[in-house]
Amino acid sequence: MNKDRPDNTPESEERRAVLGKMASVTFAGLMLSGVLARAQDAAPQKTLIPAEPFRASSDAHQDVLIRMQGELERAMQRPINERRWGMVIDIRKCIGCSSCTVGCVMENKLPPGVVYRPVIDKEKGTYPNVERTFLPRPCMQCEDPACTPVCPVGATWKREDGIVVIDYDACIGCRYCLTACPYQARTFDFGEHWTDNAAQGADGALALTAARDYQNPPNFEYGKHWKRGEGIIPKSPVGNARKCTFCTHRLDQGMLPMCVSTCVGRATFFGDLNDPKSLVAELAEAPNASILKPEAGTHPNVYYLK
Amino acid sequence: MNRNAKIFFWVIWILMALLGGNGVIERLTMGHRLAAYTSYVPWGMWVAAYIFFIGLSAGAFLLSSLVYVFGVHKLERIAKLSLFVAATTLVMSLLTIWFDLGHMERNYEVFTRPHFHSMMAWMVWLYSAYFALLLGELYYALRRDLKKLSADAVRDDDRKLKRLATIGIPLAIAFHGGVGALFGTVTARPFWNSPIYPIIFLVGALLSGGALMTFIVAALWPEKDEAWEDLLRFLGKIVLGFLLFDLLLDWADYSIPLWYGVGPEATIVKYVLFGPFWYVYWIVHLLFGVTIPAYLLSRKQDAKSIGIASVLVAVTFFAIRLNLVIPGLVTPELRGLEHAYIDPIGGHLSYHYVPSFFEWQVLMGVVALGMALFYLGQKYLPLMQTFNNREVSK
Numbered sequence: 001m002n003k004d005r006p007d008n009t010p011e012s013e014e015r016r017a018v019l020g021k022m023a024s025v026t027f028a029g030l031m032l033s034g035v036l037a038r039a040q041d042a043a044p045q046k047t048l049i050p051a052e053p054f055r056a057s058s059d060a061h062q063d064v065l066i067r068m069q070g071e072l073e074r075a076m077q078r079p080i081n082e083r084r085w086g087m088v089i090d091i092r093k094c095i096g097c098s099s100c101t102v103g104c105v106m107e108n109k110l111p112p113g114v115v116y117r118p119v120i121d122k123e124k125g126t127y128p129n130v131e132r133t134f135l136p137r138p139c140m141q142c143e144d145p146a147c148t149p150v151c152p153v154g155a156t157w158k159r160e161d162g163i164v165v166i167d168y169d170a171c172i173g174c175r176y177c178l179t180a181c182p183y184q185a186r187t188f189d190f191g192e193h194w195t196d197n198a199a200q201g202a203d204g205a206l207a208l209t210a211a212r213d214y215q216n217p218p219n220f221e222y223g224k225h226w227k228r229g230e231g232i233i234p235k236s237p238v239g240n241a242r243k244c245t246f247c248t249h250r251l252d253q254g255m256l257p258m259c260v261s262t263c264v265g266r267a268t269f270f271g272d273l274n275d276p277k278s279l280v281a282e283l284a285e286a287p288n289a290s291i292l293k294p295e296a297g298t299h300p301n302v303y304y305l306k
Numbered sequence: 307m308n309r310n311a312k313i314f315f316w317v318i319w320i321l322m323a324l325l326g327g328n329g330v331i332e333r334l335t336m337g338h339r340l341a342a343y344t345s346y347v348p349w350g351m352w353v354a355a356y357i358f359f360i361g362l363s364a365g366a367f368l369l370s371s372l373v374y375v376f377g378v379h380k381l382e383r384i385a386k387l388s389l390f391v392a393a394t395t396l397v398m399s400l401l402t403i404w405f406d407l408g409h410m411e412r413n414y415e416v417f418t419r420p421h422f423h424s425m426m427a428w429m430v431w432l433y434s435a436y437f438a439l440l441l442g443e444l445y446y447a448l449r450r451d452l453k454k455l456s457a458d459a460v461r462d463d464d465r466k467l468k469r470l471a472t473i474g475i476p477l478a479i480a481f482h483g484g485v486g487a488l489f490g491t492v493t494a495r496p497f498w499n500s501p502i503y504p505i506i507f508l509v510g511a512l513l514s515g516g517a518l519m520t521f522i523v524a525a526l527w528p529e530k531d532e533a534w535e536d537l538l539r540f541l542g543k544i545v546l547g548f549l550l551f552d553l554l555l556d557w558a559d560y561s562i563p564l565w566y567g568v569g570p571e572a573t574i575v576k577y578v579l580f581g582p583f584w585y586v587y588w589i590v591h592l593l594f595g596v597t598i599p600a601y602l603l604s605r606k607q608d609a610k611s612i613g614i615a616s617v618l619v620a621v622t623f624f625a626i627r628l629n630l631v632i633p634g635l636v637t638p639e640l641r642g643l644e645h646a647y648i649d650p651i652g653g654h655l656s657y658h659y660v661p662s663f664f665e666w667q668v669l670m671g672v673v674a675l676g677m678a679l680f681y682l683g684q685k686y687l688p689l690m691q692t693f694n695n696r697e698v699s700k
Contacts, residue, residue, distance in 0.1 A: 101647060113345060113654035118646035137640060146494055152430060153412075154421035172415055173408015175348035176426050182494040184639045187345035188408065191337045192651045232334045232411075239337060239408030292640070296494065 064266050065256070067279055073254055075272035081160040085246050086273035087260075088283040089136055090305040093267035096121055096134035103262030107247060109219035111228065112192045116185075116244035117259050136268065138259065139164060139185040139244035140292065140300030147177040147186060147243075156241070162273075162301055163246050168226065168236035177241050182296035191230045191238040223249045246270070273301065319674060326671020333405050333668055340664035344654045346643070347635040351661040352406040354627040355669055357485055358514070359399030359676075360433065361507065361627075362620070364482040365515015367392035367440065367474060369544075374443070374471035380540050383533075386447045387689045388519055393440045394683065395518075396433070398676040405668055425488045432481035439477060443470045451688035482511050489634070496563075497574040497634040506555050510626065513548035517599075517619035520545055524613030528690055535609055542612040545619060546603040553596060570637070578633045586625050595622030632659055 075083050096119055104110065104117045120135040145164050148156050155170035156177060178186045193215050218225040221237075222245065229235030247257035255261070260270045271280035280303075283289060289303045332340055343350030370388035372378040381388075404410055416430045446463040449455065455463070486507030489498040520541040527534050560579075563571035578587055595618060602615035636657050638644050649655040683689060 112651035113649035115647045115655065118643065120640060120642040120646045122642050135640075135642070137643070137646070149423040150426065150492070151421055152424040152427035153415040153419040154424075155415075155419070170412070170415060170419060171409065172412040174406070174426065175408070176424070176488075178345060178348040179635065180492050180494050182639055184346060184643060187655070188338070188348060190341075190652055190654050191339050192649070192654070194651065196339075196651045230337050230339075234337055234409065236409075241408075 064269065064279060065261070068256055068260065068269065068271055071271045071275065071278045072251070072256060075275060075278070076251070076254060078272075082274060083161040083272050084274045084301065085141065085162050085251075086271065086280050086284060086301040086303070087138060087141075087246070087257075088269040088280050088289065088303045088305060090267045090269070090283075091133055091135055092305065093265045094119070094134040094136060095265050095267075096132070097264055099262040099264050100136055100259035100268060103258040104244070107219075107250070107258035108221055109215070109217065110242075111189060111215070112194055112196075113190050114187045114242050116187075116242070135304070136259070137183060137185065137292075138302060139246075140183055140298065140302045141244075141246060143299035143301065144297065145181075146296065146298055147181045150176045150180045152176065163248055164243065165222065165245060165248065166241055166243060168222075168240050171236070171240040173239040173241070175241060182293050182298060183300075186241050186243045189228070189237045189240055189242050191228070191234060220249045221245060223252055319677060322670040322674040323678075325667045326669075326674045329664055329667025329669075330405070330671050332664055338408065339652055340662060342653075342659055342662035342665060344649075344656045344659065346638070346655060346657050347632065347659040349406075349631050349635065350659055351628065351665050351669065352402050354624065354631040355672070356399050356403040356406070357507075357631070358624045358627040359395045359402060359672075360485060361482065361511035361623070362515045362518050363392045363395040363399060364478045364508075364511040365513065366395065366519050367436075367478050367515070368512060369516055369519055370443075371471045371475050371478075374467050375475060380537060383537060384519060384523055386444075387522065387684075389440065389444050389447055390683050390687065390689050391519060391522065391680070392515075393437075393444060394676050394679045395515075396437055396440065397679065398672050400433075400437075401675070402669070402672050405672075425484060425491050429481060429484040429488055432477060432484055436474070436477050436481050439470055439474050443467060443474065446470070448687055448689075479508060482507050489630070494639065495634045496569070496571040498630075500559065502555065502559055506552075506559060509548060509552050509555055510623065513545065513552050514620055514623040516541065516548055517545050517616040517623070520616035521613055521620055524609055524616065526684065526690070530609070538609050538612050539607055542603050542607075542615070545616055546600065549596060549600055549603070549619060574633050574637060577636065578629055581633075583629075586629055590622050590625040591629065594618050595625065635659075 098119050100117050101115065101119055105115070108116065110116065117136055117138045120137055122133045122135060124131045124133070141158075141162050141164055143162070145158055148158060148164060151171075152174060153170055153172055155167045155172070156164065158164050173188070175188055178184070178188060195215065216227075218227040220226075226237055227235060228238045230238055247255070247259075250257060257270055260268045269280050269283055271278040273281050273284060275281055283305060284303045286305060288305050290306060291300045291303060341350065366388045369381065370385045370392065373381050373385035404413060407413060416427055417434075420431075421427050446467045449463060450460050483504035486504035489495075490500055490503030492498050520538065523534070523541065524538055560575050563569065564575045564579075566572070567576070578584075599615035599619045602611040606612075636659065638657055644657050647655060
């Protein structure tokens, strides 16, 4: 039996009932072990696959993604100025798989050279006493961002819900904000394409249609269609500063940020820090929660659990 | 200039203009893809060139103000020339930084979408005002030589000149101090984040602008008489004075963070002094930019030495500017970020920066254009009239 589980949970009650029935059967002794094993398997599966995947449940054993999904829906019903989006990353759970980085690149159709959420791979010690830790680095969506006041045209600002955004149609591409961010969370769109260095065939890059098709459709950052393009007057976001937006376009559709959804280790948590019952609010208050570079004085809304 | 030197000069100019033209076409058609600066070293040689040219402009302008505001008669002969050099180098600087923008077509937004927090916005507004003022001053300074004016009108122009030049002094100090503040206010960059920067920028402007003017007078002045040599010696002293003052500020800026050798700023100063580009500081700046010119200016008094010393100071000052912009950016803000994610296509996620040939080409184009402007100006405008000529014209 699972010792971690208190005996008054619905699962254990159910298990007792099963056991009671089995005990009355003549070949109980022979059957018991097999049924027990099946009962144990069935119980957690039942809570892991709920009937309505996008409804919050108060069940303690539900997947954190389901819980955060419910909290997200709850938060979206409140006015924007009452929300404060935050993220908590448990670096004890992060296995450095870079699924978040890749998910982000796919979701935002990031070209080469633009990255919103790299994973820093840290190695400590000398062989054989070596330790590796991984530190995903999204935009910190700081309370007092250093990147926004420097913009000469006011093309970047902090939204009421705490997300630092860029107006691609206004950004002049001076890159002052890139120098001002203490986390280097902004990158510049140099206008590259993934097939740039591919061999050229009669109909263009030999990276073939699939690759070309991948890099050509628009991305949906800020809920708009952005079709990149070069030339004397480049089409935004080419020639712009770019950054992680906590996937505002997904939030508007009631979806969690892509990096949260793709995290295989459930190491990234997202939600409304203004909601004291939310998972992120709980975790951000944990004694082992910390922020990066507190000395920068920017008060990030991204916390790390160590 | 003798014939051979002229031919050599023209060959160099045509080469620079051709390469520059190619660079500018590449910039317009390919955008920033050929540039070596990255998202982690987002400002490169063009930004360094921009602050170098704009410093030359502020320095040359302040030199002219010594005449128009403070009545330093010794410099009267080069006042108009200084104004014209200030305007030319300003055009060069603005062109360089314009090419550096990701969206060149949106530059007007600094006026239509003003953001009063931004030091960069202030800098743009101030140098725009300065540009307008420069043109006004040039107009009133040159008008008397281009058409006949009554004595009253000349006196009236003199008054206007003095008024404009008086406004120009705080304006030049504010805008170039503002360029220093643009870097000094960036708290994320420990190497830049220093209250001494606006002062360093102003002294650097006076030094480099003064040196450029001295070189132009030494090399191109039409009448190389006694008064010319006298003027050169005076200019040489000004350059030497600013050279030593700049060295003192240099010492303050480097020795304070380096003293105990600990901390992020010390790491960067060590990178400047002993890193892969150590020679930019020791050889280009300290040897050719300080030691040799200081020796020539203090020990030798002849025109040739003063000319060589000042051209060395003016040109090597670009090394100081490179050593200010780039080292401030080469250390990762988060350790390990340099390996976290790479750009396999253009290499634009790197902390390693050496200007690409494309960047050099665009810079050459800007320099060639500046030289052309200067050539045309001194050919068709009465910039270098000697006292004798002026008396004749009167």
